Amino acid sequence: MDLTLNIQLNLRNPTSDTETSERVKAAGNRKKAATETIEEAWARILTMKNSDADQAKLYEVKAAMQAGTIGRFPADASKRFSKAEALRMHRELAERQREETLRRMVEETPDNYELILTREQLVDLSAHLMAEDIVAVDTETTGVDVYTDVIVGMSFSLPNADRHVYIPVDHSAETPQLSLEYVLNTLRPFLQHEAIGKVLHNAMFDIAMFRRHGSDLKGVVWDTMTSMHLLNENENDRALGGVGSFKLKDLAPKYLGVASDTFDALFGKNAQFREVPLDLALVYAAKDTHLTWRLYQFQREHMAKMPTILEYYQSVEVPLLYVIVDLEANGYILDLDFAKEYGEQLHKRAKELSAELIATLTPYHDGEDLINLNSTQQMRPALSKAIGKELPNMDAKKTLKPLKGEHDVIAKLLEYKNITKLSSTYIDALPLKQNPTTKRWHSRFNPMGTVTGRFSSGKDEEDKTDQGFNAQNQPQEARPMFVAPPGKVLVGADFKAQEIRCVAYLSGEPVLIDAFLEERDPYAMMASNFYKRPYEEVNKNPDGSDTKERKQMKVVWLATLYGMSDYSLAEMLGVSKKEATEFKGELFGSMPKLSAWLAANDEFAKKHGFVWADKQARKRRVPDAKLKRKHIPYGKWNDPKYEDAKKHNSRIGRALRQTTNARVQGSSSIQTKVTMIRAHEYCVKKPGWSLWATVHDELIFEVPEDFTREEAQDIRNIMLNSYRWGDDVPNGTDIEVMRRWGEGIPVEEWFKSKEESE
DNA sequence: ATTCTGAGCCAC
DNA sequence: AAACGTGGCTCAGAAT
Numbered sequence: 001m002d003l004t005l006n007i008q009l010n011l012r013n014p015t016s017d018t019e020t021s022e023r024v025k026a027a028g029n030r031k032k033a034a035t036e037t038i039e040e041a042w043a044r045i046l047t048m049k050n051s052d053a054d055q056a057k058l059y060e061v062k063a064a065m066q067a068g069t070i071g072r073f074p075a076d077a078s079k080r081f082s083k084a085e086a087l088r089m090h091r092e093l094a095e096r097q098r099e100e101t102l103r104r105m106v107e108e109t110p111d112n113y114e115l116i117l118t119r120e121q122l123v124d125l126s127a128h129l130m131a132e133d134i135v136a137v138d139t140e141t142t143g144v145d146v147y148t149d150v151i152v153g154m155s156f157s158l159p160n161a162d163r164h165v166y167i168p169v170d171h172s173a174e175t176p177q178l179s180l181e182y183v184l185n186t187l188r189p190f191l192q193h194e195a196i197g198k199v200l201h202n203a204m205f206d207i208a209m210f211r212r213h214g215s216d217l218k219g220v221v222w223d224t225m226t227s228m229h230l231l232n233e234n235e236n237d238r239a240l241g242g243v244g245s246f247k248l249k250d251l252a253p254k255y256l257g258v259a260s261d262t263f264d265a266l267f268g269k270n271a272q273f274r275e276v277p278l279d280l281a282l283v284y285a286a287k288d289t290h291l292t293w294r295l296y297q298f299q300r301e302h303m304a305k306m307p308t309i310l311e312y313y314q315s316v317e318v319p320l321l322y323v324i325v326d327l328e329a330n331g332y333i334l335d336l337d338f339a340k341e342y343g344e345q346l347h348k349r350a351k352e353l354s355a356e357l358i359a360t361l362t363p364y365h366d367g368e369d370l371i372n373l374n375s376t377q378q379m380r381p382a383l384s385k386a387i388g389k390e391l392p393n394m395d396a397k398k399t400l401k402p403l404k405g406e407h408d409v410i411a412k413l414l415e416y417k418n419i420t421k422l423s424s425t426y427i428d429a430l431p432l433k434q435n436p437t438t439k440r441w442h443s444r445f446n447p448m449g450t451v452t453g454r455f456s457s458g459k460d461e462e463d464k465t466d467q468g469f470n471a472q473n474q475p476q477e478a479r480p481m482f483v484a485p486p487g488k489v490l491v492g493a494d495f496k497a498q499e500i501r502c503v504a505y506l507s508g509e510p511v512l513i514d515a516f517l518e519e520r521d522p523y524a525m526m527a528s529n530f531y532k533r534p535y536e537e538v539n540k541n542p543d544g545s546d547t548k549e550r551k552q553m554k555v556v557w558l559a560t561l562y563g564m565s566d567y568s569l570a571e572m573l574g575v576s577k578k579e580a581t582e583f584k585g586e587l588f589g590s591m592p593k594l595s596a597w598l599a600a601n602d603e604f605a606k607k608h609g610f611v612w613a614d615k616q617a618r619k620r621r622v623p624d625a626k627l628k629r630k631h632i633p634y635g636k637w638n639d640p641k642y643e644d645a646k647k648h649n650s651r652i653g654r655a656l657r658q659t660t661n662a663r664v665q666g667s668s669s670i671q672t673k674v675t676m677i678r679a680h681e682y683c684v685k686k687p688g689w690s691l692w693a694t695v696h697d698e699l700i701f702e703v704p705e706d707f708t709r710e711e712a713q714d715i716r717n718i719m720l721n722s723y724r725w726g727d728d729v730p731n732g733t734d735i736e737v738m739r740r741w742g743e744g745i746p747v748e749e750w751f752k753s754k755e756e757s758e
Numbered sequence: 759a760t761t762c763t764g765a766g767c768c769a770c
Numbered sequence: 771a772a773a774c775g776t777g778g779c780t781c782a783g784a785a786t
Contacts, residue, residue: 473769
């Protein structure tokens with residue numbers, strides 16, 4: 001209601017022409033009296049130290065004043081003209097522009113945009129929807145919590161009929177509207193029609209929203225947001241030419257040449273769409289599906305030129321959307337008693353440590369206030385003085401840990417940091433994120449959240465409820481908070497050595513392939529090959545622990561996969577750089593096919609500016625790989641003249657480090673996603689079964705606790721056979737059963753102990 | 759008062 | 771010179 005009033009008020013503009021000219025006149029009169037003219041004031045204000053944003057605003061106001069469109073506020077006119085006043089005038093200017101934009105939007109509403117308000121209109125629309133092949137769909141809601149918020153309207157773009165409609169169902173306008181229930185019932189044949197395609201921007205949100213209101217949205221064939229990720233995963237990155245986001249409003253200007261204002265810019269920050277007047281709601285909402293449709297056509301055309309990507313998108317990423325909606329909706333149960341008890345333990349210990357640390361460090365702290373143990377800025381100088389040694393930074397692993405044995409204060413600080421991180425980020429924070437509607441905890445899994453194709457997990461950009469959390473970085477200590485529902489258990493299945501198997505397949509390296517064929521540990525196999533010693537001897541120590549050689553091989557392996565320099569490798573292994581270089585040289589000398597593959601990845605990227613994931617399903621564009629290195633003469637490294645050259649070269653280095661990793665991580669993510677789709681298909685056929693989570697190389701299921709050996713075997717088959725690395729490299733999996741996350745026993749043991757207790 | 763950035767650290 | 775890939779969250783401190 002507020003907004004409607006505002007708009008009406010503002011259309012009867014308070015700063016009418018006569019008033020404006022009066023103000024201009026008043027300002028002019030006072031100008032003579034003042035010691036400073038407006039021109040002088042502007043000169044003074046514009047030479048002040050203003051931020052870029054402020055400076056731009058100031059110029060806008062100056063131009064508007066000169067054009068006579070805005071004058072000084074009468075209340076301010078007696079005072080000296082200040083920057084603050086100019087900025088207040090800018091706010092009025094911006095507000096007028098906003099109103100003008102809204103007025104124009106309504107005035108210029110295209111003829112084929114229609115508001116659907118009556119049963120007759122809806123019945124007619126329904127018939128036309130059923131005659132379409134593909135329709136663009138969007139919902140307008142009260143918020144982004146798909147378990148709590150409600151639909152206030154929905155829009156559709158019908159390409160065959162050339163119509164773009166908005167159906168308000170819960171706007172606070174006085175105009176009578178159709179009820180949501182009636183609309184959903186009438187449109188159900190369309191919404192649930194598998195063969196009538198649906199195109200959306202961020203489809204997971206709308207699928208979940210429709211489901212919440214009791215109507216599945218079937219037949220989604222394209223998501224302009226996820227497909228944009230596939231077409232340009234760097235769209236987020238302005239340094240690589242992206243627009244900085246994957247929002248429809250940001251993509252439309254770039255790819256369709258259509259200017260598009262954001263919701264916030266048009267309606268204000270915390271505006272509710274249901275308060276937007278219907279004529280305005282129509283043009284805004286219908287434009288959304290119209291743009292979605294046009295973006296779809298554009299994307300479709302471009303992806304068709306990359307048929308392997310198109311095939312992957314349609315057969316994996318699109319079906320996956322439904323899988324993730326289910327996975328997220330299933331959610332988690334947390335053991336709040338566990339969290340409370342554990343949290344109290346942590347607080348108690350943190351308090352003790354905090355008191356001791358403050359007592360020790362206060363004499364070395366310069367500030368007036370008590371030293372803040374969480375501030376690296378305060379802690380570094382104080383701690384340096386306390387131990388009599390200048391610390392370069394406060395990095396726990398690199399800087400503090402090596403000094404732990406010598407200085408009790410550092411040992412205590414490390415324990416303190418550990419505990420406070422654990423409690424503030426996980427143990428205390430998670431219990432507060434329970435969803436008010438479902439009473440469960442729901443994380444977000446973004447299937448296109450990374451540039452390589454892995455999932456990211458966390459909260460929604462637009463989410464103001466603070467209920468989201470990253471489910472993929474829960475530390476070992478926090479995982480037991482997550483418990484299986486009553487009568488169920490969690491079954492975790494990982495891809496054993498997923499990325500190394502992937503490398504074995506992509507490179508064709510026989511040393512690696514043989515390791516997997518013989519079901520041997522690849523690190524031990526590499527160690528055996530490298531040190532020319534028997535496999536058993538380098539695999540496990542007599543006490544069952546991992547050998548030094550195997551551990552070292554794992555470090556080197558991962559280092560290489562991620563493009564680590566010899567310098568860093570030496571640091572990590574505790575040897576000289578020369579030794580590290582030799583070590584790597586010999587190791588990879590013993591695996592020529594792998595070495596050739598690594599080199600080929602870089603060469604390909606240098607030539608083409610991108611690399612492929614498996615089966616050319618996905619590209620990772622690294623345009624910086626094509627740049628030519630700039631020469632920096634010896635001894636000039638610290639010359640400021642070469643700052644840009646250094647930056648330039650480090651971009652190239654970074655791009656080349658990304659190539660191999662992107663191929664491996666990208667291909668592995670495809671394996672995980674395909675397997676998830678198969679796993680989901682299996683779950684929907686089994687009462688009580690659901691997918692619970694995925695953590696990159698791992699799937700976790702929620703299943704009835706009386707699940708059978710046969711069903712466990714089904715899970716194994718799904719893991720091993722849904723996506724294979726060619727014919728030569730077998731997959732591997734370990735399956736475990738848990739009542740609490742992270743406290744698993746091997747599935748065989750689970751069945752054995754069950755039989756024994758019977 | 760709100761938003762942004764960097765340091766640091768959790769996961770794979 | 772920099773030196774390990776992909777993410778997200780919290781806190782401090784600065785910027786707006």
